[in-house]
Amino acid sequence: MIIKERELSRHIRPSDYPELAVRMCDISTGAGADGMIVVRQDPALEMVFFNCDGSRAPMCGNGIRCFAHFCKREGIATEDSYSVKTLAGDMVVEVTCREPFRVKINMGKPLFSSDDIKVDFKGENYLLRNLTLDDGTDIEINSLFMGTIHTVVFMDNLESADIPKLGEEICNHPVFKEKTNVNFVKVVDHETLEVKTYERGVGMTLACGTGACASVLVANMQGRCGKQADVLLKLGKLSISIAEDGNVYMEGPSVRILDGKFY
């Protein structure tokens, strides 16, 4: 869900955005969405993103494709390539097709330090670590910051596993001081991954752009896929590529569903 900050009632202040996100995203009494984006135009073009529980997230991969689509339709961005400020840094947008709308985003580079993912650990990164679950079993996880905090879990049985339950447990595990988004990844072949994501502040989602990037990155580091891979999500497909300089690119669509007035 996307709103223009300039068109908001003067009674609504930035401190009200978390509550507005909860109300607008509510499936019963609002429009129903995973998150709310405020388009800020001053002093620079900025995407201000909230999860449907009202928490702020630094970045949203799906959101920025919708943001770019919205800015094009509304005449806010007239160029095909421009930069968007986010809490995870400036993202570079490049419209690859106007109708149907497709866009490629430079999502930046992954970060691996304990400070980036808010986990206490020694060593260079938090990849290939064992996490002990409530039932005493260990699960191998890989955590990193790719626009936001992500954990990647490789799994062959995406269909039979209780992903919502497992996702919720990992997301809220005390090791993650600011929680984590959790991506369950099945390697289909060297160019294709299937990903299901449980999101912090949301729950199960139909698609997660930053999660798709995190999944390809970790899969590539472990030799499970190449530097370019398609990510199959419940609702669509994203193309992810890792450039020589380490920047990660995400390419995919955005589709307008409705325009409206929220009271």
Ligand SMILES: N[C@H](CCC[C@H](N)C(=O)O)C(=O)O
């Ligand atoms: N759905 C988003 C990510 C939202 C992340 C958010 N749930 C958090 O970090 O709190 C995406 O497409 O990249």
